[in-house]
Amino acid sequence: MRFDIITIFPEMLSGLFAGGVAKRALEKGLLQVLVHDLRDYTHDRHKQVDDRPFGGGEGMVLKPEPVFEAVEDVRKSARSRVFLLSPQGARLDSALARKLARVPQIILICGRYEGVDERVGRHLVDGEISIGDYVLTGGEPAAWVVMDAVSRFIPGVVGKGESVRRDSFFDGLLDFPHYTRPRVFRGMRVPQVLFSGNHAKISDWRRREALKRTRELRPDLLAVKKLPPVRRKRPESAPKKGKDNEPR
Numbered sequence: 001m002r003f004d005i006i007t008i009f010p011e012m013l014s015g016l017f018a019g020g021v022a023k024r025a026l027e028k029g030l031l032q033v034l035v036h037d038l039r040d041y042t043h044d045r046h047k048q049v050d051d052r053p054f055g056g057g058e059g060m061v062l063k064p065e066p067v068f069e070a071v072e073d074v075r076k077s078a079r080s081r082v083f084l085l086s087p088q089g090a091r092l093d094s095a096l097a098r099k100l101a102r103v104p105q106i107i108l109i110c111g112r113y114e115g116v117d118e119r120v121g122r123h124l125v126d127g128e129i130s131i132g133d134y135v136l137t138g139g140e141p142a143a144w145v146v147m148d149a150v151s152r153f154i155p156g157v158v159g160k161g162e163s164v165r166r167d168s169f170f171d172g173l174l175d176f177p178h179y180t181r182p183r184v185f186r187g188m189r190v191p192q193v194l195f196s197g198n199h200a201k202i203s204d205w206r207r208r209e210a211l212k213r214t215r216e217l218r219p220d221l222l223a224v225k226k227l228p229p230v231r232r233k234r235p236e237s238a239p240k241k242g243k244d245n246e247p248r
Helices: 020-028 064-074 094-100 118-123 140-151 161-165 199-217 219-223
Strands: 002-007 032-037 081-091 105-110 127-130
Touching: 002 064, 002 140, 020 032, 020 140, 032 064, 064 105, 064 118, 081 094, 081 118, 081 140, 094 140, 105 140, 127 140, 199 219
Parallel strands: 002 032, 002 105, 081 105, 081 127
Antiparallel strands: none
């Protein structure tokens, strides 16, 4: 899969691929990331990419000409998808990231200043993406978040595919609690069920804990999710009673 990021500050993204999962994916050839300087697509000696907004107002707006030229230059096929990173875009979530992972090339346009000329959003891109209800100084951090979230769903990027399937939000729930050594730390004990060796019981416990955590921290997720049934423990049989009506 290929990501093309269009920005006026390419140096902001240069160090983000030096380690971790992204570095390994790049080395394996599973992922390709190219960062493009928007100023390379200007035609004046000052390399101007922005201008004052028509109608007046504060700040500057990115001009349409260099953005259109940059996208037209880096787009590789009709299957490529172009997205503008902006606060008004569709909220990035696990479902969107999984869908985008099937696209061979994603082109991300990093907004700046007061915004981008409206003709980019209306006539060039396939959509707009937001990573949350807040405003960043530019789209570069958002581009990294989108790339990182999407690349996890590309087969082979994460060492164990099962890790991705157990992530928070993969099935609409938060993740279950995780524990490791020591079994007791400052009086805090690891739940005994995790040492039972009974994988069905452990799976049921994790499912219940994921539901509990989601209900407590993100009840909004449950409001839009149809949950599969959870295995329940069979109730213990009532004790048999003797002639004296007392339990044996």
